[in-house]
Amino acid sequence: MSLKPRTVDFNQTWDTLQETVKGVVTLGNVPRAIWNDRFSDVYSLCVSFPEPLADRLYIETKAFLENHVQGLLDVVRSKGETKLLQAYHNCWVEYSQGIIYLHRLYLYLNTQHIRSQKLSEAEIIYGNVTPNAEEQMEIGELGLEVWKRMMIEPLRENLVNHLLEEIHKDRLGNPSDHLIDIVRGVIMSFVSVEEYRKSQSPELYQQIFEAPFLQATGEFYKREASKLLQECDTSQYMEKVTQRLDEERQRSQRFVHISTHAKVKAKCEQHMVADHLALLQSECHSMVVQERERDLALLYPLLRSVQGGISVLISEVMEHIKQKGTEAIAGIRGENYHVLFIESLLAVHNKYRTLISNVFNGDLAFIGALDKACISVVNTRPNPKTPCRSPELLAKYCDCLLKKSSKGISDTEIDEKLFQSITIFKYIDDKDAFQKFYARMLAKRLIHQQSQSMDAEEAMIDRLKQACGYEFTNKLHRMFTDISLSTDLNTKFNAHLKTESIDLGINFSIYVLQAGAWPLNLTSLSTFSVPQELEKSVQTFENFYHKHFNGRKLTWFHHLCQGDLKLGYLKKPYIITMQTFQMSIMLLFEDTDTMTCNDVEQALKLSQDVVLKHIASLIDCKLLLSEVPSENITPESVLKLNMDYSNKRTKLRITAAMVRDSPQEVEHTMNAINEDRKLYLQAAIVRIMKSRRVLRHNALIQEVLGQSKVTFAPSISMIKKCIESLIDKQYLERTPNSPDEYMYIA
Amino acid sequence: QLNGNSKPLSEKPSRTFCSLLPGSLGREKDVSEVKINNLFDAYKEPNRDVILADGIEKLCSDLDLSPDEFKVLILAWKMNAEQMCQFTRTEFVSGCKNMHVDSIKGIQQRLPDIAAEISKDSEIFKELYRFTFRFGLDVNLGQRILPSDMAVCLWKLVFTGREPLILPRWLHFLESHNVRGIPRDTWNMFLNFAETVGDDLSSYDDTEAWPSLFDDFVEYENDAANQNVSKDRIDSNVIKEDS
Numbered sequence: 001m002s003l004k005p006r007t008v009d010f011n012q013t014w015d016t017l018q019e020t021v022k023g024v025v026t027l028g029n030v031p032r033a034i035w036n037d038r039f040s041d042v043y044s045l046c047v048s049f050p051e052p053l054a055d056r057l058y059i060e061t062k063a064f065l066e067n068h069v070q071g072l073l074d075v076v077r078s079k080g081e082t083k084l085l086q087a088y089h090n091c092w093v094e095y096s097q098g099i100i101y102l103h104r105l106y107l108y109l110n111t112q113h114i115r116s117q118k119l120s121e122a123e124i125i126y127g128n129v130t131p132n133a134e135e136q137m138e139i140g141e142l143g144l145e146v147w148k149r150m151m152i153e154p155l156r157e158n159l160v161n162h163l164l165e166e167i168h169k170d171r172l173g174n175p176s177d178h179l180i181d182i183v184r185g186v187i188m189s190f191v192s193v194e195e196y197r198k199s200q201s202p203e204l205y206q207q208i209f210e211a212p213f214l215q216a217t218g219e220f221y222k223r224e225a226s227k228l229l230q231e232c233d234t235s236q237y238m239e240k241v242t243q244r245l246d247e248e249r250q251r252s253q254r255f256v257h258i259s260t261h262a263k264v265k266a267k268c269e270q271h272m273v274a275d276h277l278a279l280l281q282s283e284c285h286s287m288v289v290q291e292r293e294r295d296l297a298l299l300y301p302l303l304r305s306v307q308g309g310i311s312v313l314i315s316e317v318m319e320h321i322k323q324k325g326t327e328a329i330a331g332i333r334g335e336n337y338h339v340l341f342i343e344s345l346l347a348v349h350n351k352y353r354t355l356i357s358n359v360f361n362g363d364l365a366f367i368g369a370l371d372k373a374c375i376s377v378v379n380t381r382p383n384p385k386t387p388c389r390s391p392e393l394l395a396k397y398c399d400c401l402l403k404k405s406s407k408g409i410s411d412t413e414i415d416e417k418l419f420q421s422i423t424i425f426k427y428i429d430d431k432d433a434f435q436k437f438y439a440r441m442l443a444k445r446l447i448h449q450q451s452q453s454m455d456a457e458e459a460m461i462d463r464l465k466q467a468c469g470y471e472f473t474n475k476l477h478r479m480f481t482d483i484s485l486s487t488d489l490n491t492k493f494n495a496h497l498k499t500e501s502i503d504l505g506i507n508f509s510i511y512v513l514q515a516g517a518w519p520l521n522l523t524s525l526s527t528f529s530v531p532q533e534l535e536k537s538v539q540t541f542e543n544f545y546h547k548h549f550n551g552r553k554l555t556w557f558h559h560l561c562q563g564d565l566k567l568g569y570l571k572k573p574y575i576i577t578m579q580t581f582q583m584s585i586m587l588l589f590e591d592t593d594t595m596t597c598n599d600v601e602q603a604l605k606l607s608q609d610v611v612l613k614h615i616a617s618l619i620d621c622k623l624l625l626s627e628v629p630s631e632n633i634t635p636e637s638v639l640k641l642n643m644d645y646s647n648k649r650t651k652l653r654i655t656a657a658m659v660r661d662s663p664q665e666v667e668h669t670m671n672a673i674n675e676d677r678k679l680y681l682q683a684a685i686v687r688i689m690k691s692r693r694v695l696r697h698n699a700l701i702q703e704v705l706g707q708s709k710v711t712f713a714p715s716i717s718m719i720k721k722c723i724e725s726l727i728d729k730q731y732l733e734r735t736p737n738s739p740d741e742y743m744y745i746a
Numbered sequence: 747q748l749n750g751n752s753k754p755l756s757e758k759p760s761r762t763f764c765s766l767l768p769g770s771l772g773r774e775k776d777v778s779e780v781k782i783n784n785l786f787d788a789y790k791e792p793n794r795d796v797i798l799a800d801g802i803e804k805l806c807s808d809l810d811l812s813p814d815e816f817k818v819l820i821l822a823w824k825m826n827a828e829q830m831c832q833f834t835r836t837e838f839v840s841g842c843k844n845m846h847v848d849s850i851k852g853i854q855q856r857l858p859d860i861a862a863e864i865s866k867d868s869e870i871f872k873e874l875y876r877f878t879f880r881f882g883l884d885v886n887l888g889q890r891i892l893p894s895d896m897a898v899c900l901w902k903l904v905f906t907g908r909e910p911l912i913l914p915r916w917l918h919f920l921e922s923h924n925v926r927g928i929p930r931d932t933w934n935m936f937l938n939f940a941e942t943v944g945d946d947l948s949s950y951d952d953t954e955a956w957p958s959l960f961d962d963f964v965e966y967e968n969d970a971a972n973q974n975v976s977k978d979r980i981d982s983n984v985i986k987e988d989s
Binding site: 701723741 | 890891929930931932934935938952953954955957958961
């Protein structure tokens with residue numbers, strides 16, 4: 001067979017071709033050979049000589065298809081209303097498949113003749129040409145177009161009514177099982193019939209089916225909701241609604257086009273949730289307060305689906321947690337206040353953290369509410385005049401855990417508790433206050449060697465660093481460095497003693513601490529004349545130290561020191577660990593058995609109240625005797641060495657005379673914090689103004705708040721006072737044109 | 747009036763410039779530096795070149811004024827006096843030249859004019875007001891903050907004839923609370939404060955850039971209005987100046 005264009009008798013060729021076309025469209029048996037011949041017939045018609053017959057072929061084919069579909073329509077109609085869907089579907093399945101084959105048979109016509117007439121997409125988009133309505137379509141599209149025009153159009157109302165009817169039955173729970181596939185097939189035929197239209201939404205489907213479907217859906221669920229509301233209480237209602245929504249989701253997947261799924265969901269939510277939002281929200285309060293987890297778990301996804309619906313629940317949850325938190329810490333009293341305080345808060349936090357992840361799917365908005373509630377509880381001040389106690393209590397709590405005394409719990413447990421305490425730490429506004437308290441307690445632990453484990457200490461500081469940054473833990477780190485440097489120093493000093501063959505007469509070790517890093521108060525130092533027995537050690541060490549670090553000044557903190565004293569005058573020898581001051585008093589009794597408090601004071605050159613306090617502590621542990629009880633001693637009281645002292649243990653530590661955390665000490669810390677804050681704020685203001693030059697009052701306040709929130713939450717009035725004081729010191733002035741604006745003075 | 751401007755001049759006024767101007771009043775030509783100096787000599791301390799309290803008292807009585815009168819404040823302002831109860835020769839001479847007077851009578855005539863100008867022009871008053879703060883500081887003590895009692899007196903004085911509605915309550919607040927002193931900014935801002943609030947503290951907005959003493963004042967007043975003055979609350983908020 002030649003591909004050369006030749007003269008073709010159209011009528012004759014079309015007659016044979018038409019036979020095959022019919023066979024193809026009705027999915028009849030078309031042998032390969034015939035198919036091939038017809039395929040070339042299409043070709044010959046398109047390229048025929050003297051003029052191509054393509055257009056004629058197209059017109060004839062169109063007429064044939066129209067005729068065919070008309071025939072099918074009659075068939076469908078003849079089956080009657082009840083079987084309409086089925087009949088339509090059968091025809092559609094056959095026809096649509098047939099059209100696909102036919103499209104292939106007309107390949108040459110499609111690709112060479114029709115496509116070449118088509119405007120390219122670029123032309124459609126950029127070239128202002130409106131597509132010609134009479135334009136020829138590829139055969140596949142043509143077939144579908146004919147179907148749409150001649151089959152769907154006349155039947156559409158009946159079809160859609162039947163479809164909606166079937167879906168309605170399905171909703172009521174008695175679906176016609178055999179129809180499920182048919183219903184879907186019919187619905188999808190509305191989409192498929194337009195599949196040649198590129199990248200457009202299925203218009204026909206939306207127009208003839210989706211719109212009435214959605215409306216019916218809306219009405220159905222509107223009725224359903226009011227019916228349910230009459231029958232059930234809120235939790236049953238939510239349960240039913242949840243179930244309904246789920247069913248409807250599956251139903252969407254079963255029947256309708258994917259573009260409709262979200263719309264159906266929105267409709268259902270609109271009528272079953274949004275329309276009754278007020279009712280659901282009004283139940284929030286009692287559900288939250290009674291912590292009805294199941295109800296809340298039902299309520300959460302419902303409210304979430306409605307714009308702005310969830311906010312009521314969130315704030316209810318927040319208020320509830322706040323309430324519970326406040327209750328948890330309200331009743332706490334007694335010695336263990338700090339432990340109970342922190343652990344109660346943690347219990348509340350953990351409880352609601354779990355609840356949120358179980359019930360609210362860990363929704364970040366609820367986590368945010370939890371945080372807000374906790375921040376509010378943690379930072380409550382019992383009285384607006386006094387500072388919040390949480391920083392102090394948390395520091396104490398950590399102190400308890402890190403101290404040697406915390407018996408009965410394992411290391412891992414302690415570690416876990418410390419880890420938990422960071423949770424509370426993050427909620428604290430006044431982190432600087434915590435830092436001050438923590439530093440003071442850490443200093444005590446380090447100096448008095450009370451730390452349970454250095455690893456635990458360091459791990460804790462690392463956690464604080466992670467939470468708050470290097471600057472925050474800088475001083476704490478330096479304290480650690482001092483301790484380890486001091487170990488080296490002691491080794492060196494002992495080596496030095498050996499090489500120089502100096503005998504101090506006692507064992508001696510020392511911590512050298514940098515002035516800036518340790519929260520030690522230089523002003524609390526009292527005069528002290530070091531006992532002879534210790535003098536050599538002090539002297540030798542000072543010489544040694546100054547040789548190594550020229551120009552550094554050493555200040556001795558005798559009140560923080562301790563020593564082991566061996567008592568040889570008793571029946572058994574005892575080794576007693578005591579403070580240096582206590583030891584110095586005991587050493588005075590080396591040469592005598594009695595002396596007055598006054599004598600002690602003279603000999604040691606300590607202030608009177610310090611001496612009396614320490615003497616009292618020695619009387620209390622029965623190393624010294626006096627005629628009056630320890631709390632009544634006066635400078636004139638006579639002290640006697642107790643020659644009959646006895647104790648079950650031969651090695652012991654006596655209690656120090658130091659007062660524990662006195663209220664003054666806390667107040668002192670608070671004042672120090674306030675001073676630091678003023679400096680911090682002033683520095684921040686100057687920094688900001690230096691870079692901005694001119695800034696309005698409120699903008700400045702906001703920037704200062706932003707910068708300081710990492711460490712503490714300053715009051716506006718404090719910032720204002722700092723601004724005033726900077727104006728006064730002439731770092732700032734108000735700009736001439738506005739009293740509300742400040743200017744940096746270089 | 748060309749030279750009646752409010753600027754407390756420290757530079758010497760240009761005589762030629764004045765005399766060349768048409769319309770300059772005749773008496774300006776008559777101002778004689780010799781006469782002014784003689785006037786100064788009449789009041790100065792016998793052995794020091796300065797007018798002190800005694801001299802000022804005498805000057806005031808010659809001017810027919812009481813030393814604590816508003817006009818005396820104007821005089822001091824015009825002289826640009828460095829501190830109270832003292833005029834140096836330079837201050838006195840340049841002040842008189844600035845006012846174009848060289849006699850007691852001249853001063854007496856001139857002061858009401860200036861007072862009238864002040865009451866008309868609020869910018870001029872502002873100059874006087876700001877001068878008053880500096881004037882009240884004790885230079886010898888190196889004061890930068892006006893002691894509260896002094897501030898109260900000066901406020902009463904400077905507002906002579908134009909007393910703001912809020913002033914009595916403000917002064918009462920200062921007197922009844924332990925306020926240590928008034929910094930310059932608070933003094934200057936009081937003028938804005940008085941203008942803004944009038945008699946009605948409800949319009950006060952503490953988020954604006956007011957010095958914190960006003961916050962305390964308004965809070966105190968509002969508490970008082972609510973019949974539950976908590977006195978020690980205010981006391982704890984009282985300015986504590988860190989120097």
